Amino acid sequence: MLSLHKRGRTLVAAGATLAAALVLTGCTAGDTGTDTGAETGGSTVEDNEAKGDTVVIGFSGPAADHGWLGAINASAIAEAEKYPDIDLRVAEGTNDANLQISQVETFINDKVDAIVLLPTDGAALTEVAIQAMEAGIPVINVDREFSSTFASRVTILGDNYGMGVSAGTYICEEVGDNPDAIVAEIAGIDSLPLTQDRTQGFNDALEDCGLEVSNRVAADFTVQGGEAATSQLLAAAPQIDALWNHDDDQGIGVLAAIDAAGRDEFIMVGGAGSKNAMELIKSGDSVLKATVIYPSTQAADGIRLARLVAQEKAMSDLVEIEVPNRIVLNAPVVTSENVDKYLPTAFES
CATH class of the missing domain: 3.40.50.2300 (Response regulator)
Known part of the structure; x- marks a missing residue:
């Protein structure tokens, strides 16, 4: 069988040292040692699920001319509907890179809080994604990678x-x-x-x-x-x-x-x-x-991550106090x- 190290696809969650430091500095006389996840640098499921400030998320993906792409779009919309603090703005799906660029430019002009983008062409959308990031709008890159690390706050990919x-x-x-x-x-x-x-x-x-x-x-x-x-x-x-x-x-x-x-x-x-x-x-x-x-859930995951990033939260199962910048999903049989x-x-x- 192929050894795991041979795949070279490991997602490492950093932050244990920071968590330990926070625990040490936070201890006082009479401390029971029952700090919540938030107090030790992490996030809890309850914290993340709790309604926060409304975040406006722009979503743009390719045309749903393929069952997988149709599911990508549908799952993103369905995920946003689960959260009363998400205002989702959905651009019409397109396979025209120039049209998708204009959609992202509209999101930038509208000053949305985050953008979830499955680019029809990662290289072609890189420049406008960088513009969004420079405007202070975090971009969640889904499935097809940009050609610059400066173009996204988080990249979530299938493997x-x-x-x-x-x-x-x-x-x-x-x-x-x-x-x-x-x-x-x-x-x-x-x-x-x-x-x-x-x-x-x-x-x-x-x-x-x-x-x-x-x-x-x-x-x-x-x-x-x-x-x-x-x-x-x-x-x-x-x-x-x-x-x-x-x-x-x-x-x-x-x-x-x-x-x-x-x-x-x-x-x-x-x-x-x-x-x-x-x-x-x-x-x-x-x-x-x-x-x-x-996974056809990548854009739905992107919606969740955009919400966490915009609300300055972290992933509840990690000690790290911020959402990771790259996530590669598993490919099970x-x-x-x-x-x-x-x-x-x-x-x-």
Whole structure:
């Protein structure tokens, strides 16, 4: 199995030294030692959930032309509705970087308290995000990174490399005892760094058990693209033992092509964590045996973090007195054994 240090994806919470100092300086005669989290430098769940000053949060994301992106937008709005002290301003979803830049400029002119931004293009939105930060508006960068650390107060990401590692590790567990196992891969858009990261993680994990990808095609994260690419792959590979498809939305087309070809000799792993994929896994009536989560809750997490930052609060499970500046979410494997745990947060393809 791939060792944890090999992934290089650890989030470290600093601040224990500061907490110890606060405890020492705060002790007086008769102190019972029952300080609250706030008194020792941390935040409590109760503190964070309590209604505070109203914060105006601007939210902008790409057009919801993909099940995962639709879930991103919906979950952000739903999360904001849970808090009476959040005034959420939602810009229309767009895949036009110039339009999204103008949306952020409007948020800056409106002097919102924080901006949650899933950029259609991280590099293209970097400059305007820096402008927001320089105007004193904290930016929460979601999913697609800016090209400068000065462009955001917090960056929250799914783990694309980790997705590949998780998929490869699962396949190693299932077919790794066969040194001649034929492994296939259906990627997303090859020009995107996220696709490159997923493929690199997959290759690294397979190498750990002596396997490699024998057949690979790239699709385009659409149903039609998934079906076309899979038909091409299956024609070129008469025998497959394991297949990883990077994306459950394009996976609808992938599975359609597999059914049309009458192929069922292999196991398939999906990616992202759609509801329909999880239901197939639960049924046991498909070649799809697992999927790897790429959380569609990232923007909802961004809304929560924006609220905490704007209200000068911290994360309740950390000793650190401020919200971290970078958070990378986990990429767990969903199988028939744990699918019920993940179904409630799955998105509709």
